[in-house]
Amino acid sequence: xRVSPLRLLRAIGAVYVExxxxxxxxxxxxxxxxxxxxxxxxxxxxxxxxxxxAVFTAALCAEAIRAGINTVPPGxxxxxxxxxxxxxxxxxxVVLPQALRTMVGPLGSVFLALIRNSAVVALALSVDDLxxxxxxxxxxxxxxxxxxxxxxxxxxxxxxxxxxAVNWAQRRxxxxx
Amino acid sequence: MSIASFxxxxxxxxxxxxxILTVVVVVALALVLVGGxxRLDARGQFDARRWEVFExxxxxxxxxxxxxxxxxxxxxxxxxxxxxGLGFALGRTAPNRAVRAVAVLYVETFRAAPxxxxxxxxxxxxxxxxxxxxxxxWAVVIGxxxxxxxxxxxxxxxxxxxxxxxxxxxxxxxxxxxxxxMAHVIVPQAVRAMVPALVAQLVVLLKDTSFGALxxxxxxxxxxxxxxxxxxNPLQALFVAAALYAPVIFVLNRLARRLERRPAARPVNLPxxxxxxxx
Numbered sequence: 301x302r303v304s305p306l307r308l309l310r311a312i313g314a315v316y317v318e319x320x321x322x323x324x325x326x327x328x329x330x331x332x333x334x335x336x337x338x339x340x341x342x343x344x345x346x347x348x349x350x351x352x353x354a355v356f357t358a359a360l361c362a363e364a365i366r367a368g369i370n371t372v373p374p375g376x377x378x379x380x381x382x383x384x385x386x387x388x389x390x391x392x393x394v395v396l397p398q399a400l401r402t403m404v405g406p407l408g409s410v411f412l413a414l415i416r417n418s419a420v421v422a423l424a425l426s427v428d429d430l431x432x433x434x435x436x437x438x439x440x441x442x443x444x445x446x447x448x449x450x451x452x453x454x455x456x457x458x459x460x461x462x463x464x465a466v467n468w469a470q471r472r473x474x475x476x477x
Numbered sequence: 478m479s480i481a482s483f484x485x486x487x488x489x490x491x492x493x494x495x496x497i498l499t500v501v502v503v504v505a506l507a508l509v510l511v512g513g514x515x516r517l518d519a520r521g522q523f524d525a526r527r528w529e530v531f532e533x534x535x536x537x538x539x540x541x542x543x544x545x546x547x548x549x550x551x552x553x554x555x556x557x558x559x560x561x562g563l564g565f566a567l568g569r570t571a572p573n574r575a576v577r578a579v580a581v582l583y584v585e586t587f588r589a590a591p592x593x594x595x596x597x598x599x600x601x602x603x604x605x606x607x608x609x610x611x612x613x614x615w616a617v618v619i620g621x622x623x624x625x626x627x628x629x630x631x632x633x634x635x636x637x638x639x640x641x642x643x644x645x646x647x648x649x650x651x652x653x654x655x656x657x658x659m660a661h662v663i664v665p666q667a668v669r670a671m672v673p674a675l676v677a678q679l680v681v682l683l684k685d686t687s688f689g690a691l692x693x694x695x696x697x698x699x700x701x702x703x704x705x706x707x708x709x710n711p712l713q714a715l716f717v718a719a720a721l722y723a724p725v726i727f728v729l730n731r732l733a734r735r736l737e738r739r740p741a742a743r744p745v746n747l748p749x750x751x752x753x754x755x756x
Contacts, residue, residue: 323719324685415591416592420591420688424691444601
């Protein structure tokens, strides 16, 4: 939306991103959790957590994608138009394929952040996830060092391969301009 | 690439189509907003009794005290994270292989862990191993410093590596040792180039102080939760907390964006997309 020809759509895109950038994730999580039932949309804890994470991460993705599109030189878009492509063709055939390569890194970090963010949202909404379980286990066993170190390792197992994959993809598709 | 290069100036037909689409979007948006408002209203969310606690100055003082704690935790963590982050960036670019290995291990470990887990670890595990001064404030600070120093180290490192090779070679050729080169030539330039990315990360740090609410650290979000429990208006109490967060974060975001556009923050010969590499 932020590159749309419609000024209104651009504005909506900008407001959406600005909105989710201007408040902490946890505040959004709780606002959704308490607010949505009040407009008649009732979800279980797990779907609520998923929705909050999706809506919040969408804003992060939008910024990463826009930054990627911004790295494509204007001449590319102009050239595409000059050979008679329509707006959607310019975007899908010329600009996005080029932008995608510079987006890999930032988008990868967004998804890794998503894994980390899931911990805090789940804990706040008491969703039965890795972080919440380890909190329970910690309370039950009173062995914080062992329990939390174990959870730490578990999260590393989840995220470190992702980091490596992103680094690899970035090198793989790197190109000079 | 700006929008101007994607589309031709619209002709009469395209302009009409755009106008119709604009109206459609406005109507759809208005329907959603009005619908949401009416449903909230039907459930009494705008009733005076749910808002009247905010007529008391003491409630606002309660919130502002929380905002103060938010800013305090953010400020202390920011200083700690900047210092440690620069340290680990220097470690990662050090000539000594062992130093480099330690820095890489630290950065990659703490960047990959969820922040809330680091805070929990500081709160519950550190006291068990003899570090007993850790209350909820220090748990928040330790968690934030551990995570953000790793992230900031990568930003500093990107700044160092984006400098032209000639800067390093020139510094060595006038006889500076590695430490002198870093202190007098490399770091000042790298930091200047990275100011926008650093500020952006510090805004994230400020937002992440809200995780402290889950450790009962009495920052702004926690104050909102407590108010909501007492006055039985969780949504309204959260809304007020959000309304206090928003201006602070908005101003800082604006500042970060302005710094990004200001060319003086960048040495002349540095590639303009230096910041985008790690965004």
